[in-house]
Structure formats: C-alpha cells, structure tokens
Amino acid sequence: MLKSTFARVGCAVALAAALTTSVAGVAMARDITLRASHQFPGGKGDPRDEMMQMIARDVEAANVGLKIQVFPGASLYKPHEQWGALTKGQLDLSSFPLDYASGRVPQFSVTLMPGLVRNFDRAERLNTSPFMDEIKQIAEKHGAIVIADAWLSGAFASKKECITGPDSIKGQVTRAAGPAFEQMLAKAGASISSMPSSEVYSGMQTGVLDAANTSSSSFVSYRLYEQAKCLTAPGENALWFMYEPVVVSKRTFNKLNPEQQKALLEAGKKAQEWFSQEVRKGDQLLIDTYKKAGVEVIEMSSSDFDEWLKVAQESSYKNFSENVKGGDALIKKALAVE
Template sequence: MSKTIRKLISTTAVVVAVAMAGSAAAADVKLKASHQFPGGKGDARDEMVQIIAREAAAANVGLEIQVYPGASLFKPTEQWNAMVRGQLDISAFPLDYASGRHPQFSATLMPGLVKNHDHALRLNNSPFMEDIKKIINDAGVVVLADAWLAGGFASTKNCILGPDTMKGQVTRAAGPAFEQMLAGAGASVSSMPSSEIYTGLQT
C-alpha cells in the first residue's frame, strides 16, 4: 500500500478518522486508533471504533487496528493535531475539540442543531456539512463516518429548563461557542473533556 489514505475522520458530535501516511509494500499495516471514552464497557463511541477494528481484522487484508481507549494514547483535545501531523491514524472525538484551529467546527455541537435521526441524515448531506467536510479534507483528513449522539443538560442542583435555570450554575460544554452561550445565560464555565464529567459532578 503506497501513501494513499492520508487521514480519515468523522465529523459532527463524534469524529472517527483514519490516517495512513507512509508506505508499506506487501507488508502488514498497523494503525493506531485513539479516543477518550471507556473501553470494553459498551460505550457507543468506543464500539464505533472497535467495529472498524474488528471488520478490518475479519477482512484478512493485512490491516490491524490497535485501539487505545480512555485517552491512553493522546489527550482528547490533542487528537486532531496528532492526525494532521501523521502521528495518529484513527480517532473518535467531538469535532468541536478542534475548533481552536477551525472555529467553524463549533457549529456542529450547538444544542438543538439535530432534532432526530431523520434530521441527522438530511444534515449529513446538507450544504452546511459540505462546508464542514471541506475544511476537514483541506486539513488532510477524510471522513469515515458521521455520528450524531444524543445529549442533554444535567445538574446536581435543579432541573435545567431554559436560560433562567442556568444562572449561577457551574457548567461544562465541549466547545467555545457552546460555552459562550452558557455564559450568556449566567452560568460559570468549567472546561474539561467529557470523560471527566462524572468525576466533576461528584466533586
């Protein structure tokens, strides 16, 4: 396999990417896959990557994918740069984590953007996503799969029903645009990857 596939990622709420820089003529190819989510515990985001690894192994084409879950290879916010630089082959992460380099990515994680599964399918083929994927491709990354995962607001104090119920709460969101919206509603923002939310709610 010569230097064909540069990098692959999936857009939207969770990104899956593959990068194969360099060459391997008639030899087995081993790719590194990284994500921040728990491994082997049924997490849908981990399972997305594990399916790719299993299918690659089952195809018996000399391709092995080693999955590194739980941010054991790269920190969550470092994965985009690692792919662009050819240090990482496959990743699953919220695309908004790369909004520091591409602010447009923040639009993929705003609340209310996707209403249901049918809407998500239409959005995947929309001019909006065409623009997002062009940015991804121009960075040397290719989309493997689109994934929109359901989300919601949770609080240890009171039910979140609207902007008024956000006032005074310490909140977390995945990206700067989302954080700006929460701050505008009167909340204090604590930045952390989603893998640390459970611990954050307990402390």
C-alpha cells in the same frame, strides 16, 4: 555451455530475489497496524468505542494486510491532543468530537451549535447535505478524512436543580462541550468551567461543577448518575447534538494501497449504519439508567427550547456568524435542511 549455466544460475538468482522481495512486500503489508485513539471508555458498551472496534474487526477480516489497534479511554492521547496528532500523521484514526478542534478550525464550532439539529432524523439529513459536504472539505483541507458520520444527542444534569429554561441555569457552574454552548450558557447567567467529558465526573464529585451537558452516551458510560440530582433528557426537544465522526489521518490514508483504502472506507460505512440505529437506543438507556439510580428525570418543553434558542441566536449564533470565516453561510446551509 559454461556461459549457459551462468545464465541459468543468474536467472534463478534474479527470480529468487524477486520472489523474496515480493514475499517481503506482502509481509510488510500484513504488518501494517494503524493506531486508533478515543477518549471514551472501552469494553463498557459505549457505542463510539464499539463503532471503532467494528471498523478494526472488519478491516482485518478484509484480509488486505491492514490491522487497527484501538486505544480507548484516552490511553494513547488526551482528548484535545488527538486532532493535532491526527493531522500531523502521528495518529492514524480517532472517534473524535469535531468541536474539540474548533480552537484550530473555528468552523467546527457549528457541529455543536445549540438547537441546530434537534433530532436524529434531521441529523441523518444533514449528513448528505451541502452543509456537511463543506464541513468534510474543511476537515480534509486540514489533514483529516471523515470515514463515518456520527451524531449524538445530549442532555443536561445538575447537582442543584433541574435545568429547564434559561433562568434555571443562573448561578450554576456548568461544563459545556464547546464554545457555542459556553457562549449561550454564559449569556443565560451560568459560570463556565471547561473540560473534556472524561473529567466531568471528578468535576462534579469535587464540587468544581454544579452542572454539565454532554452526550447521552457519556452520561451513562462515565456514570454521572452517581453525582447528579436531576437529568434533563433529550426527549423531543434536544438542544444538544454533537458531531463525533470517525476520522482518519489524510497522511495515513494516502500511504495505504487502493485495496486497503477501500476496506477502510467500507468498514466505516458499515459502522456508520450500525451506529445510526444504535445511538437512538441511547436516549432510552439514559433515562432508564438514571431513574434506576434514583435521579429525577425530566424533559425540556417546546417553550423551554424556544427560549434557549433565542438566547443562542443572541450569543453563539451571532458570534459565529460575525467572527468565523464563512460562519453565516454555514449556519444558513444547516438551517436550510428541512
């Protein structure tokens, strides 16, 4: 009898311990909070911030024990620090201009190669091409997984004169978003001053910059219309397109359980679909905002685009093909997309 009682008590204790462990495990799962960083303004309508906020809301709504805390406006990491933090597992997610990591992964420069994209429809086709498959494989090899594609068109703005063909940039101190554009602009006679988009406003305000190129969204969210005299909008001949995907640390992703991974991937896919439609509205918002602010707005002609492309082929394309491992093949894969 006594032995039976001890057995029952032992079973009860074991069961209670198992339940406690199970409950603790659930509590721990529900306490998982990932940190997402990006450099763009929060709460001001920037679609990149909204894209990340959407992912955070949808992941939490999936009820799989996962939350995402979003840190906008470079409040957690400076723009160029994010890639290193992400690949080391110190940062979990980021909406990140992939070209910003080209100093560590030179192949990423192709994601901001002048004239390679030209319009949103072609950007969509690039997303499902062998070109993008290779870019994502390279990213994963270095510790980051793309969960949402995002391409942004871009523009030029100047405090001095309108930027049309290559001759118009001569003598202007210009900010370009990455090495490929810097090489092209320098070839055309510009002086280059490198900085992230979040610093362009102060650069133009203090006279460090005469001109800049960046995404349409950044031109609006950073209020660069307060400093610009003339804007060259993307129009039908967008020389500037930049890949700014949402990426998750591979170390972080591998620590999640299958349900959490599934929720994160599904949230990324949904946000990508929203972004691909929303970002197309950005070019018109850009034009309307700058005209309202009294800034002259023009568009690059097809002949201007072709002249720039010649300069790019002689500078950034040539340099990338000759000096980056697999560079020539990557450009050919991109150009093969109709």
